[in-house]
Amino acid sequence: MKIRVKLHKGPKTVDIGPKFRVIDVLTKLGINSETVLVKKSNDIVLEEEILKENDEIEVIRIISGG
Amino acid sequence: MQKCTRCGKKAVIHRKYEGSYLCSSHFIKAIESKAKRTIRQSGMVDRGDKIAFALSGGKDSSAVMYLINKVFANRDDLSFVAFTIDEGIPGYRDESIEIAKKLCSKLGIEHHIFSFKDEFGMTLDEKVKESKKSKKWEGTACTYCGLARRWMMNKKSRELGATKVCVGMNLDDEIQGIMMDYLKGDISRLSRMTGEPLSKNKLFVSRIKPFRDIPEKEVGLYAILVGLDVQEDECPNLEGPRFRVRDFLNEFEANSPGIKFSTANTFKRLAPAIREVAKKEGTKLIKCTKCGEPSSQKVCKTCELWKQ
Numbered sequence: 001m002k003i004r005v006k007l008h009k010g011p012k013t014v015d016i017g018p019k020f021r022v023i024d025v026l027t028k029l030g031i032n033s034e035t036v037l038v039k040k041s042n043d044i045v046l047e048e049e050i051l052k053e054n055d056e057i058e059v060i061r062i063i064s065g066g
Numbered sequence: 067m068q069k070c071t072r073c074g075k076k077a078v079i080h081r082k083y084e085g086s087y088l089c090s091s092h093f094i095k096a097i098e099s100k101a102k103r104t105i106r107q108s109g110m111v112d113r114g115d116k117i118a119f120a121l122s123g124g125k126d127s128s129a130v131m132y133l134i135n136k137v138f139a140n141r142d143d144l145s146f147v148a149f150t151i152d153e154g155i156p157g158y159r160d161e162s163i164e165i166a167k168k169l170c171s172k173l174g175i176e177h178h179i180f181s182f183k184d185e186f187g188m189t190l191d192e193k194v195k196e197s198k199k200s201k202k203w204e205g206t207a208c209t210y211c212g213l214a215r216r217w218m219m220n221k222k223s224r225e226l227g228a229t230k231v232c233v234g235m236n237l238d239d240e241i242q243g244i245m246m247d248y249l250k251g252d253i254s255r256l257s258r259m260t261g262e263p264l265s266k267n268k269l270f271v272s273r274i275k276p277f278r279d280i281p282e283k284e285v286g287l288y289a290i291l292v293g294l295d296v297q298e299d300e301c302p303n304l305e306g307p308r309f310r311v312r313d314f315l316n317e318f319e320a321n322s323p324g325i326k327f328s329t330a331n332t333f334k335r336l337a338p339a340i341r342e343v344a345k346k347e348g349t350k351l352i353k354c355t356k357c358g359e360p361s362s363q364k365v366c367k368t369c370e371l372w373k374q
């Protein structure tokens with residue numbers, strides 16, 4: 001199944017196959033969950049949030065820039 | 067949907083390190099009381115303090131200013147002022163200065179901007195170019211930037227009449243610093259990280275870090291939930307071992323929740339011993355003969371790199 005992801009660098013579509021939690025999308029993108037917050041429909045969601053086909057999530061990087 | 071352990075509303079965070087879920091309002095309360103506890107435990111705020119916020123416009127310094135302004139709203143004896151240091155990094159600082167200005171006017175806090183250009187006659191980029199050309203290049207852009215920023219932070223706070231300077235450093239910053247000093251064997255710096263006793267040297271405006279015990283991710287979440295602007299670009303100059311240490315610690319935390327806290331706690335428990343060793347090896351602070359700021363050498367490192 002496919003998930004649309006809004007990232008700092010621009011949007012991306014991720015095919016996450018049989019697994020379907022936020023954390024799986026992050027893992028697939030090589031993003032450490034300690035460094036980001038994730039929103040779905042403008043609400044903060046947990047990494048264990050279960051996603052549905054064509055869900056759109058936004059990944060907000062929160063590690064400081066110096 | 068996961069529910070808040072305390073009230074059953076929708077959770078915004080899963081604190082794996084303590085096995086709890088918190089909703090937005092319980093999370094905000096938890097952060098504010100934790101910061102208050104840190105402040106109380108280390109005596110960070112005294113009666114009549116004038117607190118200068120070193121406000122970069124990033125989430126940490128914005129959030130700490132917002133929080134202090136909120137939790138000390140009824141303390142008429144305290145006064146606040148904020149300043150932003152403009153390093154002159156093209157395309158990076160402009161937006162955050164705007165964010166800083168806006169937040170200060172929203173909270174009614176006096177705001178100043180101080181630039182490397184005015185202070186040293188050169189922006190960071192100009193300095194880096196010049197040093198590379200004259201082959202006097204030392205370390206990285208971060209070395210030059212960090213030194214100059216700390217130097218200005220202290221000098222400007224003192225000039226503003228502040229009794230404390232408040233920075234947004236969080237638990238992650240803290241343990242990255244500890245690890246770096248440990249890896250480099252810098253006992254003197256390590257002992258200064260122990261945070262107490264706050265320096266008695268009159269030239270030093272004591273730095274306070276109310277977010278010292280709060281993980282970076284939670285500072286970010288707090289900032290978002292209270293409606294602060296957290297869109298920040300990464301500094302283009304970022305480099306060096308500190309960021310490898312950061313990545314290592316984040317990876318470790320993701321796999322073993324709680325190691326950030328245990329790293330900080332181990333350090334706190336060892337602090338008296340570290341201070342003892344540092345005292346024996348003794349580096350004394352004197353006045354830099356060029357700029358008058360506190361320094362361990364006759365001419366401080368900032369003057370050595372920036373003022374000749």
Ligand SMILES: [Zn+2]
Binds near residue numbers: 075090
């Ligand atoms: Zn709750």
Ligand SMILES: [Zn+2]
Binds near residue numbers: 358
């Ligand atoms: Zn000096």
